[in-house]
Amino acid sequence: MAKKNITNGNKQASDRLKKIAEFVYEQMKDGEIPHLEVSSRTKNNIVLSEDHKVWKYGTDVVRRSAKDLGGATNILRSLYTVDFIDEMINSGKSSTLRGMYYISEGWNKAKFPTQDESNRLAEDLEIITKCMREDFKLRPEEDGARVIGDVTLTEVNRKGDVKKINCKDDVGDSGYGIPYNVEEEKVKFKKVNAKFIIAIETGGMFDRLAENGFDESHKAVLVHLKGQPARSTRRFIKRMHKFSKLPVVLFTDGDPWSYRIFASVAYGAIKTAHISEYLATPQAQYLGITPSDIVNYELPNDALTDNDINALKSELTDPRFNSSKWKQEIKLQLKLKKKSEQQALAKYGLDFVTDTYLPEKLAEMNII
């Protein structure tokens, strides 16, 4: 039996969600067509927040009005979701996003046609209430990624016991698995004995660094991003950085999609800009692979596809890449019409990345 613990975050979420229902009810009581307003989640509506140095939603809002069938259905779904979350909070249960999608089968007209719709609605509610999905007791399917390094932390396990874990000595080859909830009440950092944190895009490269003992030889904390990183991974990096004050670097493939991974870790993702201050680590720096690396290290490469080119062009107008360094690199890549993967470094042998490439780049960045 799960322990019933209602946190302050849960209570606040419950109150704010009820306000949504009240807002709808009062509008109808006044004879008005009910509507809800949500920040518009597009590239054009993210602005740099001075307080947090991260990208947040601007003032554009999308109005969901019951004037048309789509808007009305959206409002009805919001009400059902509010009710569902409130019930979970009161009974101390949680659900995955996919679980909610299936539960909506019983909501008649408010049923979600796809899981994307239910995911988006959960984000809407986060934006309206300024609470986090975790406060709603909703969690994603995918768990967070892995960590290897001399980090000591405590985690409250599912039995409610506090477990102390060292991410170098107490774990197997796959490292420490980041849970979906990494908030203070669940995970506490005790000690981080390292010089920097390195977040790695692909599992292959993460394993290479682990196998080559890069964490010990260069006193690094290795974090596997698993592609586009889950919220909990980004939150974990953010909290670890805040606790340790260590520099954070990102090591990814050299293509536009990887630059987006960096942007979401450093500045926040467009879809989750409402919680950027919780998730983003503005101090994070991009290590590589850069387009210049492709030239300097003469890396094996592939031609850019049309999709790649469009993505690069779109990044040129993305406020998150609005720095002279990024613009220069993106323009260079458009000129080269080439991209390279992390693994391309293997051209010079399996140890090249740990013996030469990373030390050179880290030195360039004044980290070692």
Place this chain on the structure above:
Amino acid sequence: MAVPYAQKMAESQKEISISDFFAKNRQILGFDNPSKAMLVSVKEAVDNSLDACEEAGLLPKIFVKILRTGNKDRFILTVRDNGPGIVKKQIPNVFGRLLYGSRFHAIRQSRGQQGIGISSVVLYSQLTTGKTTTVISKIGEDYPCHKMEILINTKLNRPQIVSSEVVLWEPAHGTEFQCEIVGRYQKNKKQSVLEYLRSTAIVNPHVEIIFEDPDEEVFRFQRVVDKLPEHAKESKPHPHGIELGVLKNMLHYTEARKLTSFLTNEFTRISPRGARGLLDKADIPDKLNPKRLSLDKIQGLYEGMQNMKFMSPPTDCLSPIGDRLIRKGLRKEIDSKFAYTVTRDAKVFRGTPFQIEAGIVYGGELSAGEQVQILRFANRVPLQYQQGGCAMTHAIERINWRPYGLEQRGGKGIPVGPAVILIHIASTNVPFTSESKEAVADVDEIIDEAVRALMDCGRRIKSHINKKKKLKKVSEKYTLIKEILPEIARKSSEIVKKPQLALDEVITKIMNVHVIDTGIHYREVGEGENKQQHTEVTIKVQNYTQKERIFKLLVKVPDTLIQGIYPESYKMKGEVIEWDVGPVSPARSVHLGFTLLGLDKDEYEEVDVFYSKLPGEVIGADPA
């Protein structure tokens, strides 16, 4: 002295019989290849039967059968009709002599213009299989039925009777034609026997056709009208519509003794004054005997006829199908949601009267992603070949269909969409591009008329599509106010734990529209002699706005008896019923209606409602 070469040549120069000529030039008759030969054979036989039935005032019932033989390239074709039959003496002439018939010199709209005739099939059969053609014919209940086997003597263009006997035959009258031909039977193709018969059934709704294909599958094309088309009258030629050679022949064979009477009696639209003027110009004495005109003078007379102005020829010699009947035919053979047809007034090109009819069917089972199907007809006969070279296709291609709701690349060419377009030209002399008579020539007047008819159809399609779109919007709003909004109210009151709300005001605000719903219900009242066809039309106007409304409503009605118009405060203005409606309060509705008498089921398909003085959005009607 040597024999002059020309004399030697003269020995080998002899008259080539017409049959011989066609024997060597099969493609002129349309027998280019086995599958086309099959189609043309059926077509000639069926056209022949239809013309015979109609001329005798009989509703045609035609049976067509194609039977496989032991040889895979050979088929036995049988066509049987319930026509007037043919007297014994004429049977060999009709079937065994090319270019034999009464139609060649008449200026009249007829199917027979289309081919050389049934005898060409006999000839084709004979040339490809060597077999005789069998004809069975009976002219009435009390008359003997004759069965003949015939061949054509191709040298002499004369029939050769192989056998002749009297047989027992059950039908009261009619003709059966049977021959063996080399051909190919194609299934599921645009240019197939089945498609030809289906198309024929569309433009001849008074015809019943039963077809048994080589796989013994039977197709029935039902008769939907029990009335024969009006008999096309014969008419005299118009001076603008004649060729020099024909004029020469007419002058030679006329019984008139004076040129003035020749011109006024044998042409239409030449008055005595016009005749004198013509002769004056050509410098020919009035009283001259027509037979004694020199070639020079004939040329002068001909040119004068072309240059002088005459009244347009009368158009009552045309027999259009009629928009109502085309719609019936289309509805019967094509499963669709919407059909509109139009019959234009008769027009004239180069002294020849013609009339264009067009129709379009839309939606239903028709495929949306393909080019629209085009059905072309000339004097009720389907044209199945050379679509790209036909004036009727060119008219379709000339129109920008996109504003009318069909897709079209670059606003040109054959449109794409769930539609079938039909065009029919009726004329005393359809101008074909070639002797095979498969495509209509690009005559400006014809293309212009076809474009006008098609654009009319296009506008109707557009308004139909718009109406459908708007109705979808309304049905969405109904779902909204009837299902979603009450749920929002229930769920929100449940969460905030407050009493349920009344929603009237919110509903009117959400709708903010006037909805006009129409209904058409067909029923038959009484029995037998007293049976009446009632088409009841209902109109409901709902005011989903926040203001009281007073407005005018107009409904266009067809030309038929109307009764029971309600409310009674209406005015009849020509073909339009006009009501002053209101005041109608917010969230209230009014009902109007009437009954149309004497229309068949599905004949009245869409209620055309117009309004005036109704501000804001109106769904289901157009502004007057």
